[in-house]
Amino acid sequence: MSEHKLNLKLMIWKQSGPDVKGKFQEYKVSVSPDSSFLEILDDLNDSLERSNKEPVTFESDCREGICGTCGLVINGLPHGPLSRIATCQLHMRHFKDGDTVYVEPFRANTFPVIKDLMVDRSALDRIMHAGGFISINTGGVPDANEIPIPKEISSFAFDAAACIGCGACVAACKNSSAMLFVSAKVSQFALLPQGQPERYQRVEKMIKVMDEEGFGACSNTYACEAECPKGISVKNIARLNREYIKAKVKSHNLD
């Protein structure tokens, strides 16, 4: 371990509740380049608590890039300046001594701030409840390879299923659109045989809830793809558009 330390000025967004005005608060920290971004926040909170000051509220869970909980906007970019990682996988060696680092919550009306850097992303769950599942009736366990699926198709479905639901696509989008998220969820089922029975009602229902929640529309700026920790491709959004058009032409739903 190197003795070398980085002195940083952290400008962290502090906001005591959803409908209160927030502002940046300055914290001076001295950190190891080997620390992760979340670890320096842990250390900061530790020292704040020791001196009886209020800690910074932020979310994290698995700390290995697969749960999608640790959404922070660092210097204007969701999950920080590197691509294809979650905030927990960002290490301080990517910052320079003397840097000022701005930390904001994911901002979108659909993601109200709970406190400081913690936002409520349950709007994404409500989209999932509308159709992001397949229904399997009880019975015997089906054989794993009973239904043949071409390798290419299963790979596309798997790539889409890599979405961890972190909401960085919404945070990165100038329209706060959730199209990348929804496109991943729709694609992973639309591509596979198990997703066929509910294929068209799924996409209709998920888009309906997406619109009702107040997410913006897609302007095809492709910022989402660049900021997505899992590299979900905007080709999924094209597929979502196709699925939606097909559903609207084919389904018997008159809504």
Add this chain to the structure above:
Amino acid sequence: MSWFFRSLDSSIGKKILMALTGLFLILFLMIHLAGNLALFKNDGGLAFNNYSSTLRSLPVIPILEIGLGLGFLLHIIQGVRLWWLNRSARSEKYKINTPSKGSSIFSRTMVYTGSITFIFLVIHLRSYWYTVITEGHEVDLFNLVKTSFQDPVYSGFYIVAMALLGFHLNHGFQSAFQTFGWNHVKYFPFIQKAGTLYAILMAVGFASMPVYFLLGGQ
């Protein structure tokens, strides 16, 4: 509202309308540019005025004009509506704005390049279309175009507007294909390049007309 209009008013539906009207306008621009190349004939405007009066005498033109007007209207109303709805989805803006590496400046400025195009359109229609409509067939359209383009201020605005229209088209062309769901490894890179080429051709093509008369073209 029937299912049809409700679907068209969904977030994806709104974009489909943008893409349909956008592609229609893209087609129109090509025909408009091709026809106007008659300006360069160097015959004192004979070819251009002939082209213009032939167009005017075709009975299908008023119908196409209404279609074109509707196309523009739908595209503009829907574009401004989308811009407003989309920006209202984030009331509290980011304090630090770092443009994502993934998104082009063209894609993020569609409403601005579109609005300049709209202002241009109003001036453009007032200069030529309105004169022809009110003064009838006798008007020497070539002369009107020539004298207006000899004014450096008018021509300057025209050239800037065409450059910005090029920005709009550069993003818009491929964006429309993505909206229809036509994004495929095999042909999407080609569509993106074709869109850039198209945008350059339109911007340079239309801007070459004021440049031609500014430089003393007859």
